[in-house]
Amino acid sequence: MPGLREAFARNGEASLRSRRSRSGPTFAELYTPKLVTVLREGYGFADFRADAIAGLTVAIVALPLSMAIAIASGVGPERGIFTAIVGGFLVSALGGSRFQIGGPAGAFIVLVAAIVERHGYDGLVLATLVAGLILIAAGFLRLGTYIKYIPFPVTVGFTAGIAVIIFASQLKELLGLDLGSEPAAFVPKLEALWNARATINPEAVAVGAVALAVILGLRKWRPAWPGFLIAVVAAALMASGLDLDVGTIASRFGDLPRNLPEPSLPPFSLAKLQAVLPDAITIALLGAIESLLSAVVADGMSGRRHRSNCELVAQGVANVGSTMFGGIPVTGAIARTATNVRAGAKGPVSGMLHAAYLLLFMLVAAPLAGYIPLAALGAVLAIVAWNMAEREDFVVLLGASAGDRLVLLTTFLLTIFVDLATGIAVGVVLGAFVFLHRMAESVEVAGETQLIAEDRADDYAGRTSYDPAASADRDIVVYRISGAFFFGAVSAVSGVLERIGEMPRVLVLDFSEVPIVDSTAAKALQRFAGKLTKSGSMVFLAGASPGVRRVLIQAGLAKPLVRYAKSAEQAVSLAKPKIGPETGA
Incomplete structure (x- = not known):
């Protein structure tokens, strides 16, 4: 009776699927990392070779970016590399996306710089640790699906606001200004830059201009080449060969370490926790938004689907791990994730290998990084700011309804002139009121x-x-x-x-x-x-x-x-x- 047995088996499987659909996905279905899924599907040498090439491609992009983002955030360049190594490995190993690349992100520059200015690096570490725990809790509470309810004008508004602040923060390096301590707030920053205009360094301007020209030229004529790394190397050779008087990583930060630090936890006190808790919530919210947006971009490019709650848990663990090894906040990086997909990655192994390559670069080539001019890293971040500004979406929303325009501009201006947390909070609340008004009008x-x-030809059945x-x-x-x-x-x-x-x-x-x-x-x-x-x-x-x-x-x-x-x-x-x-x- 094989036919009957097969029919019963099919009916049993259909019944099981029906029960699952009624009761929702199981815990294993929600939180199994994509790495496990890929290995179960069958992972051969050809897949590993493709991931190894993609991982190397991403690492070449990530190396200058990680240092530049860390410097712009008010910490040493080595902390950006630590973050990319530890955080990047954990995001790929535990995450719910096949192609997500984790590490320091430009969206965090403004927030991290403000936290460091107010609470010092220890305060940033504690805030990031708490943010990691919040993300883990959010993932297990299945809150990942709710991130999609953040209005699009809010996302575009705060992203464009961050881009403006990042660009302003790089004027010091691009112009070679002699500026002692640069304020994190936008208006005081512009005032300080203007007051230091007499100290413009033409040699730093030349180095930054060359780096920008190389990046833009390669994007036009050789888009597959690693423009950031080539620009940084060319600028370093120019500054060293011509003996230019420009600031470098070594002149400002000394020699980079050639290994990861010993894991440790930050100093803890209840007063310190209360002081950094609002910042921790903001880090968690921004990290969740950026990571899930990045995962959605990867899904659109690859045709796959990510597990949002599993991704949040992985991002939380990665942030905890980053703080233990002297890093800064971790999130999914859209540009590096897109590079990973375009480079032919087959699964999370490429992200894990990207972290391994960065570790190897640090072990072998750390002394060479000291020759990198800060003006070149300023050029890298200027391009990052330009890319993340979402100019087309901004213009489209300006021509949209009055409600969308109000939400966009409110979020944008509050992000620039007040702070990121206020911009997001007010934007979300305002967006909710606009939506309720539209619903009421309908x-x-x-x-x-x-x-x-x-x-009533189109009425409900049974009428x-x-x-x-x-x-x-x-x-x-x-x-x-x-x-x-x-x-x-x-x-x-x-x-x-x-x-x-x-x-x-x-x-x-x-x-x-x-x-x-x-x-x-x-x-x-x-x-x-x-x-x-x-x-x-x-x-x-x-x-x-x-x-x-x-x-x-x-x-x-x-x-x-x-x-x-x-x-x-x-x-x-x-x-x-x-x-x-x-x-x-």
Whole structure:
């Protein structure tokens, strides 16, 4: 009976899939790293070779970027490399994306620099550690799917704001200004730069210009070449060969270490924790947004799907690991992740190898990094800022609705002139109000008795048509509410209902096109129904879905106050015998 056994097996598998779909994905399905998935699928030498090449490609891009981002963040260049090595390895090994590359990111420069200025590096380490724990908790609480609810104008606004601040922060290096301590805040930074304008170093300007020209030239004529690394090497050779008087990594930071530091935890005190907790929350939020956006970009390029909650857990572990080895915040890096996909990576092994290559570079070539001019790294970050500004999206949103424009500009300006956390928080709240306003505006209330005689060819299945002759009844009024009936729409709906002239003997409210109703709207409707009932009218609520009906009943909309019907037609049929022979034209 093999056929019967196969049929039973298929039915059993279908039943199991059905139960899983009803109960949701299992813990293993949510949190198994993509590395395990790739190895289960079968991972051969050809896959490893492709990952090795992709990992090397990404490492070449990541090396100058990691140092540049760390320097711009107010810490030593070695901390950027530590972050890329430790954080990058953990993100790839534990993450929910096949192609995610973790490391220091340009989006964190403004935030990290401000934290270091206020609390020192120890405060940054503690804030990053707490942020890592928050991300782990968020992942296990399955909050990853909620990141998608951050409005697009908010994302574009704070990203463009960060880009402006990053570019401003690199003017010191690009111009070779003699500036003691550079403020992290935007306006004081511009004032300090302007006051130091007399110290412009033409040689540093020349080095920065050459680096920019190399990067832009290679992007146009040799886009597959590692432009950042070539530009940095060319600038170093130029500065060293011509004996130019420009600042270098060695002149400002000394020799880079040639190994990872011993793992350790930051000093801890309750007062310090309270001081850095708001920053930790901001690091966690920004890290979650950046990482999941990066994973979405990788999905779009590869056709794969990431596990958002698993990715958050991995990002949390990576941030904890980074702090233990002297690093800074870790997140998924969109540009490096895209480079990884384009380089032909097959899975997370490429990201792990990228971290191994960076470790090898540090062990072998750390002394050579001391020759890199800071102006060249400033040019690298200027290009990063230009790329992350999302100029096309910004322009499109400026021409969009007034609400989107308001959210975009508010987030953008607050990010620049106040701080990133305020920009995101106000932008999200403002975006929510704009959305609620649009939802409220979309609610419609249509009246007149002929509603029940409309042609409803696209109505829900199971509806019965109503005899048009019944619309001549003047004692029965039908109103249809369309759209989400919630607190934002109460005023509009109540205004229409209150404008009913002479109280009808029967009022039918058709809820068949109301997907949701909240307690505020239900309570307002309950008060209106009570007013009608006291005047001797009958109220029917027709076509409400089970969920909507449940909320209405909980608000007190039950017999004898109102009656329910499956449709407006049924409500009219039930009402006609109750209002007696006076009904009619």
